[in-house]
Amino acid sequence: xxxxxxxxxxxxxxxxxxxxxxxxxxxxxxxxxxxxxxxxxxxxxxxxxxxxxxxxxxxxxxxxxxxxxxxxxxxxxxxxxxxxxxxxxxxxxxxxxxxxxxxxxxxxxxxxxxxxxxxxxxxxxxxxxxxxxxxxxxxxxxxxxxxxxxxxxxxxxxxxxxxxxxxxxxxxxxxxxxxxxxxxxxxxxxxxxxxxxxxxxxxxxxxxxxxxxxxxxxxxxxxxxxxxxxxxxxxxxxxxxxxxxxxxxxxxxxxxxxxxxxxxxxx
Amino acid sequence: xxxxxxxxxxxxxxxxxxxxxxxxxxxxxxxxxxxxxxxxxxxxxxxxxxxxxxxxxxxxxxxxxxxxxxxxxxxxxxxxxxxxxxxxxxxxxxxxxxxxxxxxxxxxxxxxxxxxxxxxxxxxxxxxxxxxxxxxxxxxxxxxxxxxxxxxxxxxxxxxxxxxxxxxxxxxxxxxxxxxxxxxxxxxxxxxxxxxxxxxxxxxxxxxxxxxxxxxxxxxxxxxxxxxxxxxxxxxxxxxxxxxxxxxxxxxxxxxxxxxxxxxxxxxxxxxxxxxxxxxxxxxxxxxxxxxxxxxxxxxxxxxxxxxxxxxxxxxxxxxxxxxxxxxxxxxxxx
Numbered sequence: 276x277x278x279x280x281x282x283x284x285x286x287x288x289x290x291x292x293x294x295x296x297x298x299x300x301x302x303x304x305x306x307x308x309x310x311x312x313x314x315x316x317x318x319x320x321x322x323x324x325x326x327x328x329x330x331x332x333x334x335x336x337x338x339x340x341x342x343x344x345x346x347x348x349x350x351x352x353x354x355x356x357x358x359x360x361x362x363x364x365x366x367x368x369x370x371x372x373x374x375x376x377x378x379x380x381x382x383x384x385x386x387x388x389x390x391x392x393x394x395x396x397x398x399x400x401x402x403x404x405x406x407x408x409x410x411x412x413x414x415x416x417x418x419x420x421x422x423x424x425x426x427x428x429x430x431x432x433x434x435x436x437x438x439x440x441x442x443x444x445x446x447x448x449x450x451x452x453x454x455x456x457x458x459x460x461x462x463x464x465x466x467x468x469x470x471x472x473x474x475x476x477x478x479x480x481x482x483x484x485x486x487x488x489x490x491x492x493x494x495x496x497x498x499x500x501x502x503x504x505x506x507x508x509x510x511x512x513x514x515x516x517x518x519x520x521x522x523x524x525x526x527x528x529x530x531x532x533x534x535x536x537x538x539x540x541x542x
Numbered sequence: 543x544x545x546x547x548x549x550x551x552x553x554x555x556x557x558x559x560x561x562x563x564x565x566x567x568x569x570x571x572x573x574x575x576x577x578x579x580x581x582x583x584x585x586x587x588x589x590x591x592x593x594x595x596x597x598x599x600x601x602x603x604x605x606x607x608x609x610x611x612x613x614x615x616x617x618x619x620x621x622x623x624x625x626x627x628x629x630x631x632x633x634x635x636x637x638x639x640x641x642x643x644x645x646x647x648x649x650x651x652x653x654x655x656x657x658x659x660x661x662x663x664x665x666x667x668x669x670x671x672x673x674x675x676x677x678x679x680x681x682x683x684x685x686x687x688x689x690x691x692x693x694x695x696x697x698x699x700x701x702x703x704x705x706x707x708x709x710x711x712x713x714x715x716x717x718x719x720x721x722x723x724x725x726x727x728x729x730x731x732x733x734x735x736x737x738x739x740x741x742x743x744x745x746x747x748x749x750x751x752x753x754x755x756x757x758x759x760x761x762x763x764x765x766x767x768x769x770x771x772x773x774x775x776x777x778x779x780x781x782x783x784x785x786x787x788x789x790x791x792x793x794x795x796x797x798x799x800x801x802x803x804x805x806x807x808x809x810x811x812x813x814x815x816x817x818x819x820x821x822x823x824x825x826x827x828x829x830x831x832x833x834x835x836x837x838x839x840x841x842x843x844x845x846x847x848x849x850x851x852x853x854x855x856x857x858x859x860x861x862x863x864x865x866x867x868x869x870x871x872x873x874x875x876x877x
Contacts, residue, residue: 289641290641311647312647315646315648316552318547319548319550319551319648320552320553323710323711333859334861337859337861337862338861338865340862341861341862341863341865341869342865342869344869353642353643354643356642356643356644357546357547357548357643357644357646360544360545360546360549361546361549364549364706364711364712365711365712367712367718367719368712390711394548394549394711395548397547397548398546398547398548398549401546401547401548401646401647401648402546402547402646405639405640405643405646405647406643408640417640427566427567427570429570429573429574429579429583429629430566430570430629430632430633432583433583433586433587433590433629433633434632434636434637436583436584436586436590437587437594437630437633437634437637438637438641439587440587440588440590440591441591441594441595441637443588443591444588444591444592444595445595448595470737470740471739471740471741471743471744472744474737474741474744475740475741475743475744475745475748476744477592478588478589478592478741478745479745479748479749481588481591481592482584482585482588482589484588485584485587485588486581486584486585488584489583489584493580498580499579499580499583
């Protein structure tokens with residue numbers, strides 16, 4: 276339970292970062308959403324053998340992390356969670372495609388090794404881009420933007436409530452565990468036989484609490500349905516961000532800039 | 543089971559988004575007709591939070607050295623019904639993708655399909671509900687939960703294999719990839735089935751109305767046309783099938799290809815039988831069997847590309863450092 280609570284705290288810590296006040300935080304959420312999607316599509320449509328072409332895609336996460344003053348370690352440690360499955364899928368390439376493809380000094384890399392590296396880097400970069408979007412855009416602003424894009428209200432309300440109810444669930448779970456430990460004469464965790472009833476009880480208790488919270492929200496005039504949403508102004512800075520962010524991703528995808536730089540380097 | 547963005551190509555990710563969007567649209571339309579939607583919403587949200595928390599707990603799978611976590615689709619479908627469960631799992635996957643980097647943003651459509659559409663709109667109406675409609679006894683609930691969880695995870699894992707292969711990010715032959723994915727998800731499915739059965743049994747004993755409301759013949763899927771869903775699935779089948787056939791046409795059969803890669807054109811020397819066997823094994827296990835390029839192709843272009851990449855990386859790092867230093871300098875108290 277402590278583990279779940281710490282993870283839920285970690286979840287809300289990313290939201291705290293979104294309360295910052297930097298240039299990136301003040302941009303229109305639609306611009307940030309569009310740039311993130313453009314970045315992901317361009318990054319993920321690159322060939323699995325083009326290791327060097329991933330390099331310019333480092334600019335976006337590095338520059339945004341620096342401008343928004345987000346701890347890089349926090350983004351990297353969360354992004355690393357995406358690595359195991361990507362590595363699992365890519366490790367086979369190392370053994371199957373063993374054609375030598377690149378020599379760096381005395382080290383020769385096979386095509387399989389390169390595709391594994393590309394997969395790992397793509398995983399890190401794509402996850403970093405999504406985390407950055409959330410770290411510079413408060414969750415309510417993001418969901419408001421989704422409403423303006425005509426996403427179904429029910430789905431958005433459900434996502435918001437699921438996100439908020441996580442804290443309630445953790446509280447209920449912690450209360451039940453404390454109650455169990457106080458009555459169990461030193462036993463820390465319930466026996467496996469009790470698992471079904473304990474978990475079921477947690478679920479039903481949480482349902483009751485969720486209903487009470489929901490009624491409280493309704494008493495404050497909240498109701499499910501289309502709402503009037505004010506749109507923040509789209510400024511010149513949003514245009515610049517959109518053109519620079521999405522345009523650079525498209526340029527990096529379309530042209531092999533690294534090849535050009537390498538060929539024309541004065542050395 | 544959560545697929546990362548790196549495992550999918552943009553076209554496959556887009557196709558899966560379209561398929562999941564169709565299914566979600568149908569689910570929203572379906573559930574909006576419910577008269578007591580307001581009462582169901584907190585249950586859906588809390589069930590979603592519960593599955594979210596349950597997915598954080600990884601259990602080890604004995605004898606494999608790996609671990610798994612609950613999918614939660616069948617539990618949600620058992621508690622809420624097919625369409626509400628699909629919306630709930632979509633909400634869970636969205637929050638996980640945005641805040642936990644668990645599953646990618648571009649892969650969200652694929653994840654909703656594998657972990658939501660399959661258990662909630664295929665397995666629940668076709669397996670779970672028909673069995674329980676004959677009478678929700680404890681034994682039947684256990685049997686149904688385990689069967690439905692295993693089938694939904696097997697289908698989900700199969701879709702992961704198809705989507706990854708269509709994206710061309712792994713060179714594992716289809717059969718080998720399948721033989722790695724299916725058994726591991728069989729074990730996970732069994733555990734998920736037991737957990738689902740244990741929770742649903744408790745709910746049935748304490749609040750039976752929660753379960754029986756969803757398995758009555760009047761509920762959702764019978765009252766709404768399945769035509770749009772069938773069309774969406776047919777389009778997806780054509781897209782996936784087309785992608786697979788492209789893949790099949792550009793590469794030889796997996797087994798032939800693997801044999802060709804391992805043995806190549808090198809003839810094994812006919813010396814001592816033990817040494818020959820050992821050399822063959824060594825060669826098959828070596829990551830780089832020939833320490834040189836085949837006829838020296840493509841070295842120059844790749845080397846310039848790498849030099850360019852190195853320069854770009856250094857430049858990006860420098861810019862990042864410079865911005866951070868500048869911000870620190872500006873925010874430092876003025877003397």
